Amino acid sequence: MQFKDIGVLAAVIMIVAMLVIPLPPWLLSFLIIINITLGLIVLLTAMNMQEALQFSIFPSLLLLLTLFRLGLNVSTTRAILTKGDAGGVVDTFGSFVTGGNVIVGLVVFVILIIIQFIVITKGAERVSEVAARFTLDAMPGKQMSIDADLNAGMISEVEARTRREKVSNEADFYGAMDGATKFVKGDAIAGIIIVIINLLVGIIIGIVQMGLPFAEAATKFSLLTVGDGIVSQIPALLISTATGIVVTRAASEGNLGSDITKQLLGQPKLLYIAAATILLLGLATPINDLLTIPIAAALAIGAYFMSQRTKESPEELKEIEEETETEELKSPDNVIGLLNIDPIEFEFGYGLIPLVDAMQGGDLLDRVVMIRRQLAIELGLVIPVVRIRDNIQLQPNEYRIKIKGSEMAKGELLLDHYLAMSPGGDDSIQGIETIEPSFGLPAKWITEDVKEDAEIQGYTVVDPPSVVSTHLTEVIRANAADLIGRQETQQLVEHVRETYPILVDELTPTPLSIGEIQKVLAKLLREHVSIRNLAMIFETLADYSKYTSDVDVLTEYVRQSLARQITGQYAAAGQTLKVLTVSGKVEKLIADHIQQTEQGNYLTIDPSQSQEIVETIAGEVERVSLMDQSPVILCSPAIRMYLRQLTERYFPQIPVLSYNELEASIEVQSIGVVDC
Numbered sequence: 202m203q204f205k206d207i208g209v210l211a212a213v214i215m216i217v218a219m220l221v222i223p224l225p226p227w228l229l230s231f232l233i234i235i236n237i238t239l240g241l242i243v244l245l246t247a248m249n250m251q252e253a254l255q256f257s258i259f260p261s262l263l264l265l266l267t268l269f270r271l272g273l274n275v276s277t278t279r280a281i282l283t284k285g286d287a288g289g290v291v292d293t294f295g296s297f298v299t300g301g302n303v304i305v306g307l308v309v310f311v312i313l314i315i316i317q318f319i320v321i322t323k324g325a326e327r328v329s330e331v332a333a334r335f336t337l338d339a340m341p342g343k344q345m346s347i348d349a350d351l352n353a354g355m356i357s358e359v360e361a362r363t364r365r366e367k368v369s370n371e372a373d374f375y376g377a378m379d380g381a382t383k384f385v386k387g388d389a390i391a392g393i394i395i396v397i398i399n400l401l402v403g404i405i406i407g408i409v410q411m412g413l414p415f416a417e418a419a420t421k422f423s424l425l426t427v428g429d430g431i432v433s434q435i436p437a438l439l440i441s442t443a444t445g446i447v448v449t450r451a452a453s454e455g456n457l458g459s460d461i462t463k464q465l466l467g468q469p470k471l472l473y474i475a476a477a478t479i480l481l482l483g484l485a486t487p488i489n490d491l492l493t494i495p496i497a498a499a500l501a502i503g504a505y506f507m508s509q510r511t512k513e514s515p516e517e518l519k520e521i522e523e524e525t526e527t528e529e530l531k532s533p534d535n536v537i538g539l540l541n542i543d544p545i546e547f548e549f550g551y552g553l554i555p556l557v558d559a560m561q562g563g564d565l566l567d568r569v570v571m572i573r574r575q576l577a578i579e580l581g582l583v584i585p586v587v588r589i590r591d592n593i594q595l596q597p598n599e600y601r602i603k604i605k606g607s608e609m610a611k612g613e614l615l616l617d618h619y620l621a622m623s624p625g626g627d628d629s630i631q632g633i634e635t636i637e638p639s640f641g642l643p644a645k646w647i648t649e650d651v652k653e654d655a656e657i658q659g660y661t662v663v664d665p666p667s668v669v670s671t672h673l674t675e676v677i678r679a680n681a682a683d684l685i686g687r688q689e690t691q692q693l694v695e696h697v698r699e700t701y702p703i704l705v706d707e708l709t710p711t712p713l714s715i716g717e718i719q720k721v722l723a724k725l726l727r728e729h730v731s732i733r734n735l736a737m738i739f740e741t742l743a744d745y746s747k748y749t750s751d752v753d754v755l756t757e758y759v760r761q762s763l764a765r766q767i768t769g770q771y772a773a774a775g776q777t778l779k780v781l782t783v784s785g786k787v788e789k790l791i792a793d794h795i796q797q798t799e800q801g802n803y804l805t806i807d808p809s810q811s812q813e814i815v816e817t818i819a820g821e822v823e824r825v826s827l828m829d830q831s832p833v834i835l836c837s838p839a840i841r842m843y844l845r846q847l848t849e850r851y852f853p854q855i856p857v858l859s860y861n862e863l864e865a866s867i868e869v870q871s872i873g874v875v876d877c
Contacts, residue, residue, distance in 0.1 A: 212265075216268050216269050216272045217272075219232075219269075219272035219273065219275065219276050220272050220275050224276045224280070226280060226284075226287060227289075229273070229277055229280060229288040230289050232273055233290045233291070233432055234290065236270060237436045239436065240266070240438075240439035240440050243259075243440055243443045244439045244442055246443070247259075247446040247447050248443075248446060253447055253448075254367065254370055254371060254374060257370065257374050259378070259443075266436075267388045267440075270388065270433060270437060271388065273433065274391070277291060277429045277433075278399055281399055281403055281422065281425045281426065281429060282399070285403075285407070285411065285421060287428075290428075292428060293428070294428035294429075294431045294432045296424060307427055309431060310396065310427055310430045313435075314389065314392065336371055336375045337372055337375075337376070340368060344365065344368065347361050348361075349566045349567070349570070351586055375448075378448055389441075395433075396426055396427075396429075396430040399425070400423060400426045403422030404422050406422075407419075407421060469508040470504075472501070472504035472507070477497070479497040479500065480497040542605055543585075543586075543603075544585035544605055544684055545585055545587045545603070545604060545677065545684070546587070546588045546589075546590070546602070547587055547588070547590075547600065547602055547603075548590055548601050548603070549589075549595065549601075550591070550593075550595040550597040551591055552596075552597030553597075553600060553616065554591060556614075556616070556666060565589070565666060569587050572587075572670060573587070576674065576677060578733070579678075579731060580678070580726060580732065581731045581734070581735065582684065582689070582726065583689065583692065583693075584677060584684065587673070599611065600613070602673060602676045604676070604680045605683060609679075610676045611638075612638035612669070614669060615633070618632075618646040618648055619646070619647050619648075619652050619655075619663065619664055620635070620644050620646060620647075620663050620665070621646075621647045621652075621655045621660040621662045622642050622644045622661040623644070624658075629658075630655050630660060631651060632645030632646050632647035632648075633646040638668065639671045639674075639675045647662070682724070685719060686719065687715050687716055689719075693732075694715065694718065696735070697735050697736060700736070704736065704740065705739065707743050708743045712746040712747065712750065713746050717750070717755075720752045721738070721752055721756050724752070724756045725738075729770075729856070730763065730767060730770075731766065731770075737763065738759050741762040744758075745758045752801075753801060756842070757838065757841065757842055760862050761859075761861045761862055764864055765864055767863075768863050768864045771831075771856065772867060776868075777868045777869070778833065778868065779830055779869075780833045780835040780858070780872070781818070781822075781825065781832055781835065781871070781873040781875055782834075782836070782871045782874055783836040783840075783874075784874050784876040784877075786876060786877065787814060787875055787876060787877055788839075788840050790810060790877070791843050791844060791847075794806040794807075795840075802843075804847060813877045815851050817876060817877055818834070818875055821874075822855065824873065830872060833855070834848070834855060834857045835858050835859070835869065836860075837860060838861045838862075841857055
């Protein structure tokens with residue numbers, strides 16, 4: 202333990218000892234001065250803090266100081282009642298401060314009690330209750346605001362975590378302050394009771410035990426009691442004032458002194474009015490002009506200098522801003538920051554600002570939050586923050602979506618229109634011809650007055666925010682494999698480690714590194730296989746990584762272990778899975794042209810033969826699409842990944858499954874054959 206820690210523990214132990222061990226008068230005097238000093242330090246600290254959390258230890262400190270003050274009261278009471286002497290400080294406050302007049306001392310003490318108990322303590326208690334309630338009520342809104350700023354790219358993950366922690370600490374602080382103000386209230390009540398006990402019991406002891414006359418006993422113990430009461434109420438008053446300052450600090454940018462001078466004296470015109478009022482008060486009333494004229498002159502002079510400073514401040518601020526910008530441009534960190542690339546960016550022209558601006562009814566930020574949650578559940582991947590920004594280089598109604606700095610999609614919106622997609626057949630609705638950006642379907646931008654007619658005719662009508670959020674969702678889903686890197690994989694591994702530590706320890710760092718696990722997960726995502734069931738994926742990798750380190754082969758084993766998930770992805774329970782099967786001739790052709798090397802296995806089929814297979818698949822896919830069927834290619838496990846490599850460039854959306862990736866209970870129907 203450090204010396205300061207031992208010092209705090211020793212101070213707490215000393216406070217407890219004061220309650221039971223008699224202290225000599227000189228030590229009592231020393232501790233009373235320490236008590237006043239601590240109260241003054243606490244008050245000055247409260248006045249100079251900029252926000253309440255800068256003095257977060259105050260509730261606990263308030264308890265310790267209250268206990269220290271009560272311990273002193275007990276010690277001084279013991280000294281007064283046993284020896285009739287509580288030290289020089291108590292005697293000084295009892296005789297010098299009160300002028301030796303017991304009545305004056307009692308009046309001063311009662312006034313201090315009224316100020317502390319009724320005015321300051323009562324008000325601070327009420328403010329702390331309201332602040333605690335309002336802070337707790339505002340927590341959900343503050344958390345949502347932080348999430349919105351994070352999704353909009355306005356803040357980083359680290360800053361969001363810091364702001365969330367601050368919100369939580371504020372709630373804890375004001376909740377603690379609500380209870381801590383009861384210490385101050387109880388301390389004031391205890392002070393009153395102790396004074397009454399000292400006064401009455403002291404007179405009785407002076408007469409009965411010390412043999413003093415009533416007048417002498419009353420005078421002696423009254424002065425000691427009043428001195429003890431005042432000397433204890435002064436630090437109590439300082440602490441109460443500090444409590445009131447702490448709980449009333451809100452919406453502040455500086456300490457109490459700077460805020461008072463800035464806000465109270467920040468309008469020179471009002472000071473001129475105050476100066477004129479004071480001057481008239483002296484001239485129109487019998488009040489001595491020598492009192493009012495200097496005050497009015499001081500106010501007028503201060504208002505003049507403040508008005509001159511206000512005129513110069515905008516120019517000074519502009520110069521400071523220019524100097525700051527120049528220094529930032531010279532800073533190496535400014536150049537390094539330009540190298541950062543956001544994983545996902547959404548840029549838009551100035552005409553689409555209402556989509557994002559909540560003041561204009563825009564809800565895109567909330568939609569992005571829902572998109573990230575939806576894709577996290579669907580893909581098992583934590584989607585990075587979407588950086589949303591306007592770009593004056595784009596057309597007013599244009600937007601584009603970037604993945605890791607590369608433009609992946611773009612579109613155009615008409616905010617005062619609706620996008621209507623025809624069900625086919627009659628196309629009589631009037632509108633602006635366009636293409637639906639997410640799926641490339643023919644559509645029209647229609648106005649509000651024809652929206653109802655379009656819906657009656659069976660059109661699918663969506664508003665612009667839904668169009669752009671759907672487009673963003675599809676782009677992220679299609680490029681999910683590019684969003685998972687080693688860092689993201691490490692986070693997923695740590696997430697699994699919380700529940701399955703033994704499994705993770707068996708899998709990584711040996712036999713598989715984070716990079717190899719990342720490649721497996723990326724291959725699954727590239728074929729639209731969710732990686733949410735990480736426990737099963739890691740179990741499979743742990744089992745088969747003992748026999749092979751080929752990422753492609755390991756991916757195939759993982760796909761087979763996810764057979765139930767993959768089957769359910771393309772056919773619901775009780776439904777028949779309709780597939781395009783691969784002929785034995787094509788399977789043999791592919792199997793015969795698999796080249797095995799030290800770097801892995803590759804398909805080395807002749808270009809003319811591969812082109813023939815692709816054309817055959819294209820014809821079958823077109824035929825099946827006319828039947829309103831979603832094509833799925835089914836082949837043997839030995840060639841599945843090679844056939845996928847062959848078709849991925851031409852048919853990225855068509856799944857290629859193997860027999861081992863289907864549940865035994867699923868019914869399969871062949872609706873075409875891939876042959877050559």
